[in-house]
Amino acid sequence: MLTVNFERLGLQRGERLLDVGAGGGRHSFQAMKLGAVTVALDYSATDLKDVAAVSGAMLVEGEISWEQYAGVANANALDLPFPDNSFDRVITSEVLEHIWDDERALAEMIRVLRPGGRIAVTVPNYWPERVNWALNWRYHDVPGGHVRIFRQREIEAKIERAGCYLRGSHHAHAFHSPYWWLKNICGLDNPNAAPVRKYHDFLVWCIENHDRWPAQAEKALNPMLGKSFVIYGEKVTPDMAQYGKRSLA
């Protein structure tokens, strides 16, 4: 289940990719399969252990080769442990809504991205997220939870200010919005409630039958109902940056 479209990210084989807030590692795994030299970064060392273990299994199975697996790094998005311009592509999926100083995190990600390189940023889509906050305050008001709801224009403006051209956007995971609404109605500590369980089974069935009608239906519903909003940015080159006052710092 991928949120980012790797074609729109422009990923080529052999390019260096950083996954900030890799979590379970779904985007890192796909990047490695597509031939990117991938670094999975997260604030949680526990998540990274799992990512490293799954990567190891993929290496053994021959799904990826050593050329793709660079490793994992336990770090804070506000202080990335890399020099300037060290990656061709950056992905940060469902991360910025957790960070108070989201502009500093974005500035760091753009700093380590090379000029002309692309970043994919995904955040929860405005109105399905608004409904989640209204249904159940525990959905966001927990340690490490969501601290804000992005308007489309807000996240786009922040990516621009960090020194990027906007290179398009789309929505993803329409079928996930009702799932979270159901969870919030039934109680987040009640994952075995019948509606939640049944809908979860439906989602699993959709993933297993991704080549059939559910994928097409979800695609059609994404613009309206998408759980996630995905934006692509391209870091401006220094010779272009000098024409504006926009800071690349």
Added chain:
Amino acid sequence: MALDPKLLEILACPQDKGPLLYFADENSLYNPRLKRRYDVKDDIPIMLIDEASTLDDAEDKRLLAKAEAEGIQPTFS
């Protein structure tokens, strides 16, 4: 298992973004400019500023001498 060279060649101090000295046998990465050391636990480099330790002059000297003796180069230049 040692850290992968593909990671090491771009691994920097999160504080000053400069290169580090990697001591594989001690499971640590050292920034000689700030005298800050980052641990590597279970093959995962802990690149968190708050988790790094500041070394005293004696330990700093020991690590620099060791890097010189063993030919350990900075992660990048």
